[in-house]
Amino acid sequence: MDNAARVTTLAGEPCDMSNWDAGNCPVRDVMNQIAGKWSTLILELLAQRPYRFGELRRLVPDISQRMLTQTLRDLQRDGYIDRQVFPTKPPSVEYSMTELGHSLFEPLSKVLAWAGDNHAAVKAARVKFDASELG
Amino acid sequence: MDNAARVTTLAGEPCDMSNWDAGNCPVRDVMNQIAGKWSTLILELLAQRPYRFGELRRLVPDISQRMLTQTLRDLQRDGYIDRQVFPTKPPSVEYSMTELGHSLFEPLSKVLAWAGDNHAAVKAARVKFDASELG
């Protein structure tokens, strides 16, 4: 086995790094989506309960409706959330998390919790690093 | 309490969404870094054992040395990895994961494992979604 081209990941899965393009490597293919600027926030909200488009917009005030639409579409495309249209007048659209989404959010929520618990340590590391960069 | 501006996240932490800029929201501040194209890959490698710059370069053949340098610097800045210079000739630099990095990688590795386990389901969801977009 060519050690320079193939490595065993901690997840226990061999991953051919000479072909680690986004479509071929599960890690990169999946992470690329949830790595978006707003994806984790939307997932965190929809993990609690379904929300309508306008509710999400109000809950995340600094998102443009362009990005909200696009993020929801991408998450729906990957199977994490469902989109249900109520043909009322005016129409209303409700987004909810799928089973696949919940199963992703289970480990993901641990990372988000880690971020909350260790944000101070990370910020402290940055200050220290930036200080040592001077002089 | 203004429900439109404040919500309780699943992590159990109130997060003022009217001020959810990257520097203020732990989730966004931490995720923004590990969301980079190469961060999770480098973390996955360094979680196993320390590596030198050139080794990482060979293990991830399609990364430019510019991005490898920048990714390593960013991860070091956030306190996830250490950089030790051996003043040999030619010099050699070894990167290793810190305790903070390992504590982050513990939950993160679960997400990466999820990606490996559910990559097929995600790809299937995409095919289904794209098909329903036509006609």
Add this chain to the structure above:
DNA sequence: CAGCATCCTATGCGATACTG
């Protein structure tokens, strides 16, 4: 209400060349 279309800017990232 829940979008889509258009335009524009910021920047992540790659390619190439040079250095202690």
Add this chain to the structure above:
DNA sequence: CAGTATCGCATAGGATGCTG
């Protein structure tokens, strides 16, 4: 070997206006 410096592109994302 392990970087830095410069250039250039592709795309993520924001602002604004229009629609069923």
